[in-house]
Amino acid sequence: MSLWAMSLSGAVMIIAIVILRALLINQLPKKTFLILWGIVMVRLVIPFTAPSAFSIYSLIPEKEQSMNTQFSGIQDNLSENLPVNAMADTVHVDITTQISIKWLVWLAGLCLCAGYFLIVYRKLYREFQMSFTVKIPQIEQWLVLHNGKRRIEIRQSDRVAAPVSYGIIHPIILFPKNTDWENMNVLQYVLEHEYVHIKRYDSITKLLVTAIVCIHWFNPMVWVMYILFNRDLELACDECVIHRFGNNSKSTYAHTLISMEEQKSGFMPFCNNFSKNAIEERITAIMKTKKTTIVMLVASAIVIIGVTGTFATSANASDKIDNKNSEYIESTIAEDVMLAYNDEDGNIYYSADGGETFFNEKEFNEKYPSPEVEWWTYEEYKEWLDNERIQLQSMLGEKAWTGGRGEFVWTQEMIDETIASYEEILQKIENGVKVSKTVDGSGEIQIATYDDKEHFMESVEGVAIASDKETKVFGPYDTKEELLDAIKPYCEEQVRLGNMTQQEADEIIEKYE
Structure with missing residues (x-):
C-alpha cells in the first residue's frame, strides 16, 4: 500500500x-x-x-482491468521519464533512480x-x-x-x-x-x-x-x-x-x-x-x-x-464469492484481485473482479488476452545501434528535456554512457536474452527483457511471468514486497495447474526476494 x-x-x-x-x-x-x-x-x-x-x-x-491495461500501466509509469530519444530514456531509467x-x-x-x-x-x-x-x-x-x-x-x-x-x-x-x-x-x-x-x-x-x-x-x-x-x-x-x-x-x-x-x-x-x-x-x-x-x-x-x-481493515475479496465447496486459488495482480476455483468436474473458472463474474478458461483468455510481444533480433538491434551512434553524436551540445532529468545539454560523457548501455543490451541479446521491440504493436518504448534460462520477463516498473501457456503481467508496484506478494500465489497456482515446475517457480520467487 x-x-x-x-x-x-x-x-x-x-x-x-x-x-x-x-x-x-x-x-x-x-x-x-x-x-x-x-x-x-x-x-x-x-x-x-x-x-x-x-x-x-x-x-x-x-x-475490471485486463492484462492489456496492466501493460498500459507499466507504459504510463515509464513514459513519465521518457527522454527525447525513447530508447535512451529506457536505458537511463534502468541505470538511475528517477524521483517524480x-x-x-x-x-x-x-x-x-x-x-x-x-x-x-x-x-x-x-x-x-x-x-x-x-x-x-x-x-x-x-x-x-x-x-x-x-x-x-x-x-x-x-x-x-x-x-x-x-x-x-x-x-x-x-x-x-x-x-x-x-x-x-x-x-x-x-x-x-x-x-x-x-x-x-x-x-x-x-x-x-x-x-x-x-x-x-x-x-x-x-x-x-x-x-x-x-x-x-x-x-x-x-x-x-x-x-x-x-x-x-x-x-x-x-x-x-x-x-x-x-x-x-x-x-x-x-x-x-x-x-x-x-x-x-x-x-x-x-x-x-x-x-x-x-x-x-x-x-x-x-x-x-x-x-x-x-x-482500519481492507475488503475481504473471498467474501464476495459464493461458497461452491471448491478449492479457491487467489493471486494479486497489480491493484486488483484475480480468483480461480475448480468445480467438481475439475474445470477451472477465473474472475478478475473479485468474484463478481467468473469465466471458463477460454472465455477468460478471450476477455483478458495476454499481450503480444515482438522481440529484437541481434542483427536488427545492431543495425539500429549503428544508426543511433551517429544520431547521438550529432546531438552533442544540443539542449533537451525529459520528465526525469528536466532540461539538460547532451555532453560527450552522456553520449558515451548511453552508447555503452546500448552495447550492454546488444551483448545480452547475443547471449540469448530477449529484448522487446513492441508490445501489442506499440513500439514507443522498450519495456521488457525475457531470459529463456531464467524463465522470467522483467521491466522497470513491473514484471511479466511467462509459463507454458500464457504470460501474466504484474505491476507497477510501489514496493518490492507488494510485487513479491503478487508473484508468489501466481507461481503456486501455475505449479498446481502443471504449467510450471516447482523448480521454475522457486527460481522466480527467489529472484524477487
Whole structure:
C-alpha cells in the first residue's frame, strides 16, 4: 500500500471518528478516543491491513482491468521519464533512480513541516533553560508523594503564562513566575493534571503524532486529527483528575481551568499545557464527567472494535464469492484481485473482479488476452545501434528535456554512457536474452527483457511471468514486497495447474526476494 493510499484510508477513518466524537464525547470514557486516534496513527504508518468481512471498502465495487491495461500501466509509469530519444530514456531509467515531481513536493513539505516544529522546539527549550527550581515545603512534600522511577522537578519561569510539563527522561513541571504557591487548593489540581501527563508519557505520544503530521502534511484530515488528539489528551487528563478527587471537585477544578485560560500560553507542540485547548469543551466535559461503569466500558469496547473492523481493515475479496465447496486459488495482480476455483468436474473458472463474474478458461483468455510481444533480433538491434551512434553524436551540445532529468545539454560523457548501455543490451541479446521491440504493436518504448534460462520477463516498473501457456503481467508496484506478494500465489497456482515446475517457480520467487 502506497503512502497516498494509507493517507486516504486514514482520512476516511478520521472523518468517522470526528463524527463519533461529536456525538459521544460526553457519553464514553475519554480514553476511548485516544485509543481510536492511536489506531488511526497505526493506519497512517503501516503499509498493509488485515482483510475483514465488515470493512467499509467491501462496499466499493472492484474495477475490471485486463492484462492489456496492466501493460498500459507499466507504459504510463515509464513514459513519465521518457527522454527525447525513447530508447535512451529506457536505458537511463534502468541505470538511475528517477524521483517524480510529486515525491519531490512531498519531501519538500516534509522538510518544511519538520523544520518548523524543530525551530519551535529549540526556541522553547532555550526559554525553559532560563527557569529555576522551586523549593517550597508544600511542593517538596508533593514531590515526595509523587516521585517514582523518573524524578520530577518543579520549576518556574517568567517565559510562560500558564503551567506546562515537558521532558521524557527527566520530566519537568514549569509554572509561571507569579504563581501563588500558598494556594495549594488550586495548585493540587494543576499538579495532578500535569502528573497524569507525565505518568502516561504524553510527551512521547505528542512526538509521534507530530512525526505523522510531518509525513502526511498534505492531508488536511491529519491536521484535524492533530488538533483533536491534543484536545482529547487534555480531556482524558481532566477526567482522571476528577475521578481522583471526586465529583465534588468539578466546580473548583473548572474555575481553576478558567483562571489558567486567562493566562493562556502560546503554541507549544511538545509540551503538555494545562490550559491551551478549547476551554468550553473542557469545562463542559468536566461538569458532565460521570463515574465509569461496566456499561460505559462495554460501549467503549464496541465503538473501538466497530470502528477498527469497519475503517482500519481492507475488503475481504473471498467474501464476495459464493461458497461452491471448491478449492479457491487467489493471486494479486497489480491493484486488483484475480480468483480461480475448480468445480467438481475439475474445470477451472477465473474472475478478475473479485468474484463478481467468473469465466471458463477460454472465455477468460478471450476477455483478458495476454499481450503480444515482438522481440529484437541481434542483427536488427545492431543495425539500429549503428544508426543511433551517429544520431547521438550529432546531438552533442544540443539542449533537451525529459520528465526525469528536466532540461539538460547532451555532453560527450552522456553520449558515451548511453552508447555503452546500448552495447550492454546488444551483448545480452547475443547471449540469448530477449529484448522487446513492441508490445501489442506499440513500439514507443522498450519495456521488457525475457531470459529463456531464467524463465522470467522483467521491466522497470513491473514484471511479466511467462509459463507454458500464457504470460501474466504484474505491476507497477510501489514496493518490492507488494510485487513479491503478487508473484508468489501466481507461481503456486501455475505449479498446481502443471504449467510450471516447482523448480521454475522457486527460481522466480527467489529472484524477487
